[in-house]
Amino acid sequence: MKYILPLLLISLLTACGTNTPDQPEAAAAPEAAAPATPTSPDEVRISSAQAQAAGVETGAFVWKNMTTDVQANGSIDVPPQNRASVSAVLGGYVQSVAVLPGQQVARGGVVAVLRHPDYLKLQQDYLQSKARVTFLQKELQRQQTLDAEDVGAKRKLQQAQSDYASEQATLRTTAAQLRMLGLSMSRLDRGEISPTVPLVSPIKGYVKTVNINPGQFVNPQDVLVEIVDRSDLHLELKVFERDIARVKNGQRILFKIPSRGSTEDMGARVFLVGKAFNDDARTVSVHAHLEPERDDVLPGQYVSAHIQTAGARQRTLPEDAVIQAGEFSYVFAQTGPGAYRRYKVRTGATENGDVAITPLEQLPDTTRLVRHGAYFLDAELKKGQDAEE
Structure with a gap:
């Protein structure tokens, strides 16, 4: 009996341990599905x-509705009538210079003064010719009187008429030369002879360059002073042959000036499309007015532009x-x-x-x-x- 009780106890404990449920294993986390292998190199x-x-x-x-662009390069420019080159009508020595580059000058303003003995000689010729015209006029009147009284020779009358007309032509020519020099004819008629002549600006604008200094001798073909009128600044662009057919008057332009170091877009509008190719390249010139007009750009500045053609x-x-x-x-x-x-x-x-x-x-x-x-x-x-x- 003493052996039976321990055996029963062992059997019960063994049975309890066998019926205890096993602990479930931790489920592995599902891995993210990897992308499939591409079937094409693209x-x-x-x-x-x-x-x-x-x-x-x-x-x-x-x-x-996208606007297509024509790219073009060019520069800020002014019309030819807004650009003036001042030269000497007759060669001479520079006595004084009255302007500096960048200075504003009025139309008729003096930019320099020249001197030369030839200026004096021309004024002398004018005064002598004027005196001779007066003498020949009176001589002609005498011959006309004699001819009317039928006591003078016809040849003398004709000679007087010829001499008077010839001297009048000489006087008018000399006076025109003096006006081209810029001398005052009213002062000269009063007998005031000037040893110098002024060089004046034909337009209002700003002095671009000054190529003279006092004491320098200048010739008529020399450009002494250049003046630019900035009142009509515009773009002059070079458009290639393949694009010119798309450019029309009235099209808007957006352009930049790289030298300003700014990304600001400025505006312009086409007003003239050239009708012939430039000699140096297969390009056509296109001109455009600035919109709005600006006073912070300079003639000659390089621009990069986009011409907005039809959308x-x-x-x-x-x-x-x-x-x-x-x-x-x-x-x-x-x-x-x-x-x-x-x-x-x-x-x-x-x-x-x-x-x-x-x-x-x-x-x-x-x-x-x-x-x-x-x-x-x-x-x-x-x-x-x-x-x-």
Whole structure:
């Protein structure tokens, strides 16, 4: 009996231990599904987590009326009538210079004074010719009186008429030369002879260059002072042969002056399109008025311009949806969950952050295109290509 009780106790304990349920093993966390291997060198696959982290957004083309541009270079200029070169009518020595570059001068304002003995000789010739005209006029009157009384010879009357007309021509010619020199005829008629002549500006404007100094001898062909009138500043652009047919009067121009170090766009409008090619290149000159007129630009400044030609409705995408790659560009389209394919396109005009797109492959308007995050997809595509190599 004493052996039976321990055996029963052992049996009960063994039975209890056998019926105790086993603890379940911890379930392994399911791994994120890895992207499938791309089937094309232009295809890339990413997980939904990657797409969310990179901010990939898809959508369709947006049709917009995009303005096409013609690029052209040129400069700020003024019309020929707003530019003057001051020269000496007769050679002489510079006695004084009255202006400096950048100085404003009025029309008729003195810019320099010249002196030379020839100026005195010309005034002397004028006064002598004037006195001789007076004498010949009286001689002609005497011969006319004698002829009327029929006591004078016809030959003497004709000679007097000839001499008087010839001397009058000489006097008028000499007077014209003196006026060209800028001398006062009224003072000369009073007998006041001047040893100097003034050089005056023919227009109102600003002095561009001064090429003389006191004591220098100047010739009639020398340009002594240049003056520019800035009241009619305009653009003079050079447009290439392939683009000139698209440029018309009235088109708006946006231009920049690189030397200003500013990205500010300034405006102008085409008012004249050249009708012949320039001799130095296959370009045509296009002139445009500044809109509005500006006083903070200078003649001769180099400009980079975009002539806005006729617009057309085109398919567009945001600029960051387009991958620039040499001659062509690329966009990405979604072909399935997590799958994207690269398509070749040609870009056009850019306006307000959108760029015109011309697909070079079959790409319907209903295609789901990547509008944001294209650069991430391009990086993943190149990473995969590098890994295969």
